[in-house]
Amino acid sequence: MTALSGASEGGPTGAVASGPAPRRLEESEALRLGTDIQRRIGVKTSRQEPLARFTTMRVGGPADLFAEVRNLFELRAIARFVRSRGVPLFILGRGSDLVISDAGIGGLVVMNRAQQARVEGSVFITDSGLPMAKAATLTKEAGLSGLEFGLAIPGTVGGAVWANAGAHESDVASVLVEAAVLHSGGAEERLDPAGLGLTYRESVLKQAGEGAPDIVTQATFQLEPAEPALISQRLDEIRRWRQTHQPLGIPSAGSVFRNPSAELSAGRLIDELGLKGRRCGGATVSEKHANFIVNDRKGSASDVRRLAEEVRATVLRERGVELRFEIVFAGDWSGWDPAT
Numbered sequence: 001m002t003a004l005s006g007a008s009e010g011g012p013t014g015a016v017a018s019g020p021a022p023r024r025l026e027e028s029e030a031l032r033l034g035t036d037i038q039r040r041i042g043v044k045t046s047r048q049e050p051l052a053r054f055t056t057m058r059v060g061g062p063a064d065l066f067a068e069v070r071n072l073f074e075l076r077a078i079a080r081f082v083r084s085r086g087v088p089l090f091i092l093g094r095g096s097d098l099v100i101s102d103a104g105i106g107g108l109v110v111m112n113r114a115q116q117a118r119v120e121g122s123v124f125i126t127d128s129g130l131p132m133a134k135a136a137t138l139t140k141e142a143g144l145s146g147l148e149f150g151l152a153i154p155g156t157v158g159g160a161v162w163a164n165a166g167a168h169e170s171d172v173a174s175v176l177v178e179a180a181v182l183h184s185g186g187a188e189e190r191l192d193p194a195g196l197g198l199t200y201r202e203s204v205l206k207q208a209g210e211g212a213p214d215i216v217t218q219a220t221f222q223l224e225p226a227e228p229a230l231i232s233q234r235l236d237e238i239r240r241w242r243q244t245h246q247p248l249g250i251p252s253a254g255s256v257f258r259n260p261s262a263e264l265s266a267g268r269l270i271d272e273l274g275l276k277g278r279r280c281g282g283a284t285v286s287e288k289h290a291n292f293i294v295n296d297r298k299g300s301a302s303d304v305r306r307l308a309e310e311v312r313a314t315v316l317r318e319r320g321v322e323l324r325f326e327i328v329f330a331g332d333w334s335g336w337d338p339a340t
């Protein structure tokens, strides 16, 4: 079992509940499983693969077993295979919403790089491993508007559907027609935004069982034809906005907390309490954007989490507002002690 906590889990805070230690694979079990995956599906695996470099926050311990898939055949085959063996599975996109624990993730971590995409009229159909920024530029080249906000999201289409990611007055739900979802039971179905339960940074996919995720395999977007020059202008505006407002080029996982309401931003609350620059080990509340925690590249997942919890507690104490996490604390947090 892999402990995973997003905004919708672990109660109102999104914090990881202290529960039983997640199931880890014995060295011999990981070795056998890796050999079988290579033989049956043709995908190489590695054991004890450090995960920090696959995340934008640059923290996180190893995966018991790790594989990278390059197409939907591999993604589906590997997911069905490990589930038939009862092995916990974790799908990794671009790791841009994650704080993976220093102890790492138990079971098999599959990094999704399935990224075939095509345009049919004004519809864009893509595999879930395509980066959102690439979706923005591909659709611009096709003269289609609607996915420009994807430029602001350094994750995959699958991760964006999972979180109903959004920016610049838009989100996935505004343009998504349907997503294909491979359920943990093995069946695959197409769900529209209502079926996916897409609301502000929320989806039913977040409720899937620990270690047994519902996997987004493909997504279909309805876009609008527009002048390429106008789309380019919009992309330039978004690029400039990000450069001015976000600490780019420094490890982070984007916004730490959801906004409590449309009128009240988490960043403003944190800024007003003078928490910018607050440090915990190698983690710091960004001076540029108070709702970002940045890592000086030497920080640990524990540093990030302790700082995030401290900010949350301060906002609750001083302002009476209970912030909910937008970032996801993934992996084995069972031995984590906030005091150390």
Ligand SMILES: Cc1cc2nc3c(=O)[nH]c(=O)nc-3n(C[C@H](O)[C@H](O)[C@H](O)COP(=O)(O)OP(=O)(O)OC[C@H]3O[C@@H](n4cnc5c(N)ncnc54)[C@H](O)[C@@H]3O)c2cc1C
Residues within 6 Å of the ligand: 004, 056, 090, 091, 092, 093, 094, 095, 096, 097, 098, 112, 128, 129, 152, 153, 154, 155, 156, 157, 158, 159, 160, 161, 162, 163, 164, 165, 166, 167, 205, 213, 214, 215, 216, 217, 246, 248, 252, 253, 254, 255, 328, 330
């Ligand atoms: C600098 C920066 C700026 C950001 N700005 C924004 C912003 O403006 N708006 C916004 O909404 N977010 C923003 N984010 C957060 C992040 O980019 C998004 O949440 C993104 O959608 C995460 O996608 P990912 O592929 O990186 O997912 P990951 O971080 O790899 O995974 C996050 C969760 O999604 C699950 N997941 C990933 N792929 C799949 C799949 N195919 N099927 C099922 N589950 C899956 C994972 O298992 C995990 O639980 C920002 C992040 C950074 C670092």
